Structure formats: C-alpha cells, structure tokens
Amino acid sequence: ITPARHSPQESGVLAKSASGALEHIDQIEVKNLADALGQLHEAGFQTIGLDSEGPAELEMTFDGEKIALVLGAEGKGLRQKTRETVTALARLDMPGAIRSLNVSNAAAVSLYAARKFLKVNSE
Structure with a gap:
C-alpha cells in the first residue's frame, strides 16, 4: 500500500529494482494512508x-x-x-x-x- 503522493510511481526502473516482485505482489495506491490504516485496523x-x-x-x-x-x-x-x-x-x-x-x-x-x-x- 502506498500513498498516491510522495511515493514513487510504478515504472520500469521500479520494476527492475524490485527484481520481479511486482509480478507477485499487488501494489495498492491510496489517497490517504491514515484512512487505509484505519481500514486495516477494522479488518x-x-x-x-x-x-x-x-x-x-x-x-x-x-x-x-x-x-x-x-x-x-x-x-x-x-x-x-x-x-x-x-x-x-x-x-x-x-x-x-x-x-x-x-x-x-x-x-x-x-x-x-x-x-x-x-x-x-x-x-
């Protein structure tokens, strides 16, 4: 989970540095990280x-x-x-x-x- 702002965007450079992990792990972009953490707490x-x-x-x-x-x-x-x-x-x-x-x-x-x-x- 990454915030939409202040985080690197998914790109070729990111994919290369991730050594293939982007193919196995979902990347979720959220507008508000605190809200996303609240949803995780609820779960x-x-x-x-x-x-x-x-x-x-x-x-x-x-x-x-x-x-x-x-x-x-x-x-x-x-x-x-x-x-x-x-x-x-x-x-x-x-x-x-x-x-x-x-x-x-x-x-x-x-x-x-x-x-x-x-x-x-x-x-």
Whole structure:
C-alpha cells in the first residue's frame, strides 16, 4: 500500500529494482494512508510503524495473526499523522553507532521477523 503522493510511481526502473516482485505482489495506491490504516485496523490488522526511536523492539510488538508493517520515507521516516495512526511504533535494534537502516534493508529485516513470528505462532 502506498500513498498516491510522495511515493514513487510504478515504472520500469521500479520494476527492475524490485527484481520481479511486482509480478507477485499487488501494489495498492491510496489517497490517504491514515484512512487505509484505519481500514486495516477494522479488518483486524495490527499496524506497526518502524522508527529508529520507537519505544520497543520490533519483535516485542508482534501480536496476533494479521500484521501490517509501515515504513516511512528514506531519511524523513514516518509522517506525523502516520505515527499517530499505527497500532505501535517499533525499532530495529542495531549494534554500535548506526541507529537505522535504509528503508529496503529495514523492510527485509522486518518482513523476516514478522514471518518468523507468524510461523512460530501458527504451529
């Protein structure tokens, strides 16, 4: 799910960098991300916003069978309205002086952690 404004449009460059993932994952563009998050809440999803200053480690925030991870823009992070709308804010704990990853790496790590949580809790 991406907002119509302030997000890259689907293009050849995006498709190439996605390495074929656009063929397997639906891209949904919404006018208002906060409204879309509200609809996810109504559908039973826990929405977790990733923030390098989040109050809890990502793995400690998982709860339930439906998880939507919310990532912000490179550098700027989550918009204030998005921060206020998500169910929880969480951080990826990083060793040393580095406090955050770029958004693609943060997405990969958080998707792996969510998948691991869901797999363990579905057995």
